[in-house]
Amino acid sequence: MERRFDMSDFEQSLKDHADQFTLIPSRRVWDGIYNNLHPGSKWPSITVAIVFIITLFTIGFLNNSSKKLSSKADSASDAKSINNNYLAAQNPVASGTNSVLANKTNAEKNNSSEKENGVSFIDNKETVKKSGNEKLNTAVNTRQSKAVGQNGDQLFSSNGKNISPNTKRTIPGNKIATNNINSFNYEITNQRIIEEENNEILTEDYNSFMTPGQSLFIEFQPTEPHYINYKEGYTLIKNTEDFSSSAQLIASSRLETHINPLKKTINQSKKIHRKKNKNIEWTYYVTPLVSMPVFRNSSLASSVNFSPLAIFQNAASNGMIYHANFGFEAGAKVTYALSKKWKVFSGLNLNYSDYNLVSNLVHPTFATLTLKDKNTGIPYSKSYITFYGNGQSLNQVALTNYSLQFSIPIGLEFQVWGNKNIQISVASAIEPSVVLKNNSYIISADKKYYVQDPELMRKTNLGGNFGTFISFGSNKIRWHIGPDIHYQLLSTYKNSYLSEEHLIDYGIRIGISRKY
């Protein structure tokens, strides 16, 4: 194309003026171009949303699993404690028959189990050193190593339950006083009674306490008269078989005495866990909505009597023609039961509300909005160029006013009626929110046009939510369904705009919850 040279002054002038005209494009244009040119990075927002949702679910899941694990771990440790207790009770027997403690395999197993449980225990040598009896330490270690070296058979089964001591294959020359066994058991008993008083440390202490070949030494006091007897070399048992049977009897009777309260304690602790967990419930929900606006007049000073304000006197005279539209709400909430009937909840919520305005395309024209100065409260007018007229005509278009908000609902739930399977509840919440995205066409002062002004939009808001729902399902997973109303308490617009728009959403909330 070559530029014509026969341009008149009019055309030249027109061109000059037209070339001077510039407009700043909105951000969406570049976003569209960028997404088109670099499709790989097209999904950051979706990715972020997905990551957010996954995180939400993961937190929920982990919350569940950690509790499950802890309760499992508790049960396991409890069970282990019982086993260890039993083993400990048996240990003196083993000690009696095999001089000291269990064989190497069993000791290793127990040690490793302790490591797994994260329980630190005191080294034999250190303990004995602390007690100031090096002789005993040497004697015991010697015997232990002998026992390990000479008696390779397992005295206990791999699960550590019940195993007959290998009394026939005793190590000759082993010496241990019968009374010592009683003394050990006595110590165990005392320790356990103390521990039973404190449920919290029960498991840990019990584990460390019950390690064969180790915990026994912790409790062994060289000042004990039995030890002194032992040290002095009298009242030694030579018939190990007799000793074994009598020791077993003593051990089992003591075991019975102490295992029962222990079991009781464990059960109680489990019940406490269950009771605590019952209070927390995670609910994920989605609510298809029908959204519409409610217009209200903003409070003005009584002295202000400015004619264009007349249109804002009530919603009916607002002049906007609109149609309700579909929106949605989705989120997750965690509910904590305060009592049988009352629950408190909080969570994360995403709400999309929109409605359509009936408009028509007009030639670009100026439209005026009447605004209020936020400092003085004096109304003033602001002009805009617009293409959209109010009402219907041949060039009809539908303008969409929408709002995407992220909120944190905090509320209360009350169970109105219910049995084990079905409950009817009401819930109410207040929702501070952040407006992620919105678009709003505002009617001009003369009610003829629609204009847009992002500066008039509020960035944060406050909503109220009320709903009733029926809950049903199993104890673990429950479904919730019921009507829900969401009302935007603050106006969509800032206070400088004289009219107030409050979005109201009606919907059916469908939720699924899990108790942890």
Added chain:
Amino acid sequence: MRLKLSYLSRVKQEQAMTEESILQGCLDNLAIAQEELYKQFSPKMLGVCYRYAHNREDAEDMLQEGFIKVYSQIHQFKGVGSLEGWIRKIIVHTCINALKKNKKFSDSVDLALASTIPVNNHNIPSILQAKQVVECIRLLPIGYRTVLNLYAVEGYSHKEISLILEIEESTSRSQYTRARGLLEDILIKKKILQKPRENIRMVSVT
């Protein structure tokens, strides 16, 4: 990544993005250069689109489509003429195609309609500014407006316009004459133009 770094270092060295560096960056498909090109030319090009489009949203859609074409065809720019002129040509063609696609162009070439255009006398201030002139152009029916834009502003000949718009050359001439007459009337009504019409000149009225 390496390309981007070298490009950035080059830009840093030059302390400012020259047209060559932007072009090179765009050829390398670097987002930073593409954005720079967009920032440089988009306001003016949106002004062009706005003169053709029905409303601002349409104009932005045209601009978006036009720039995507610019980036995808940038390797075809041989440096003959200005980059702005080349981009503008693509944008104008994109606008025409969009109008054809939406049938907005052929819908309003009826002269009879032109006389019934509602003109809002009170809303346009009588200050001669580029914006007001453009708004007056936009008051014309889209068919007239397109021919006027192509002939008077873009400098296409009637023959070229007939090819672009797929109309007769005589139709282009007659539409332009009528469009010009109508625009003069509007401008005089708005006191942007002064009579006599024999020697029309735009003046500024304060």
